[in-house]
Amino acid sequence: MQVQLIRAFGAPDVFEAAEIDTPRPGPGQLLVRQIAASVNPVDTKLRTAGPAIAPELPAVLGCDVAGVVEAVGDGVRCFAPGDAVYGCAAGVRGHGGAYGEYVAVDAAFMAFKPDALDWRETAALPLVTITAWEALVDRTRVAPGDHVLIHGGAGGVGHIAVQLARAQGARVATTISSAAKADIARRMGADETINYREESVDDYVERLTGGRGFDVVFDATGGSDIATSFAGARVNGQVATIVSQYTADLTPMHTKSLTLHTIFMLTSMLNGVHPQHHGEILAKAAGLAAADQLRPMLDERRFTLGDVAAAHAHLEAGAAVGKIVIDIGEEAKTL
Template sequence: MKAVVLNKFGEPINFRIEKIASRELKACELKINVKATSVNPVDLKIRSGVAETFAPEFPAVLHGDVAGIVEEAFPGSSFSKGDEVYACAGGVKGLSGALCESMIVDQKLVAKKPKQLSMAEGAALPLVSITAWEALVDRVNVEPGQTVLIHGAAGGVGHIAVQLAKALGAIVYTTASTSEKMQMGKDLGADYAINYKEMSVEDYVKHYTNGKGFDVVFDTVGGDNMEKSFQAVRNSGQVACIVGSGEHDMTPLYIKSATYHGVLMLLPMLTNEGREHHGEILKRIAKMVDHKVLKPVLDGEKFSFSSIGEAHTHLESGKAIGKVVAVNDL
């Protein structure tokens, strides 16, 4: 079958369309006819070699997010041929990814696609919605009335987290760099949008919380922004972060008796532990989408598998709003 493969780490130009061998289905697996995928920051890091630890072997087929139609299911499966499904189920060490005609996946990672969504929209959701769920529900257990600050309103995880936190009953604050991205955050349910380029952490903590800080801070940016998250949380509050690289002084959390949660969404795929939970999260997300509680926002630029390098370049540019999606044209 045809696939977009990577034979070495580096720039997006290294992607190549090649023929690769398919394999037989094993127990508890599904074969999905791939219709679409989306680009996540981890895909960029794997492609470039920054996240070489997570990379599949060369020739590598990248991308975890997939939406498509079940071609084949193992006997006794809860899925049937023809089911429209979505998942984040590969593109990492030990698991081939979605940039191919057909993807073989562990059915524990899969759920039926939200009926309200196209294949492209469905492919935008798995990684970001699972990540937001693990942070806001599994780790910090957001409760109604809590103040929740979400960094990155227009990002992939951020725009889902805003909607999820609001659905959980939180008072939602979000940060963004432009008026357009701030408005997007508010359109998705944020009660307050903060331009972090115009307002310091000290200023917005004072303005919105009387200097006390937020109950929960969800950092989808990482890097230097982690220190800002530590500064913004209240005494005995909670910080969740999805980008934990680099060296950070944890003293600000210690003196506030605050809790830090690291969220690595890839872990069940890498370790084969807890995969069922990802499938369950996607079932719940699908219900929320079909009841119009949550929706993905797709970037305006259109890409296909044969132009996946351009999709990577676009996400790396920082100009994308929402999710960058590519449809299968192999």
């Protein structure tokens, strides 16, 4: 099969076209013919960061899988050849990657493709949806009437988080950096937008909450400023973040008695802990898509399997508006 392979860690130009043996599904696995994949910030970090959680070199990267089941391994009962499936089940240590024509994945991580979405939209969903779901549904348990602040509501995780919070019945505010991104956030369902370059945390907390603070704050930016999240939360509130690999002063968290949740959705794949929950999340996400409550926004640029290096460079340049999708099968290329 054709793949995009890396033999060393580094810049996007480390990708090279290669032909390798098509994998066979082991016990509990599916062999999926890939129709589309996506590019996430973690994919670029895996490409550059080295062997900590990346596959052993030479490696095929790519976490998000969307395709058709070609074969099933021993013990698989919930899927059969011909099923359309999707999931975040690839591209890290111990798992083959999605940047190829086929990939063998653990069935527990997978769900049936949402009927309401096309293949390209389906490929954009898994990693970002599971991340936002773990933050807002599993950990902070957003409930109807909660006032939720999402940092980065026009970003990859953020625009999904806005929709999930709305689906939970919350009132949603989000930080953005421009009028164009404010428009995106509103289209996703945000009730209130905040240009963080023009308005301080104290000012928007006063304007939107009367000084009380938000019930839940979700930092979906991947940045390194947890302080603004602490400042935005109410006393006894909750904060969730997708990046906590830096030194920060936790005093404001202590003085407000806040609860802090760190979200790293790849933990389950790396450690084999509760993999079936990811499949359950994606099955529920398909239901939200059917109810017109969840739909990813796609970047307008198109990339094929031979363009993976350009797709990574496009994301790292900050030029993407919406999720970047890799068209692999003809079903995606003709959309």
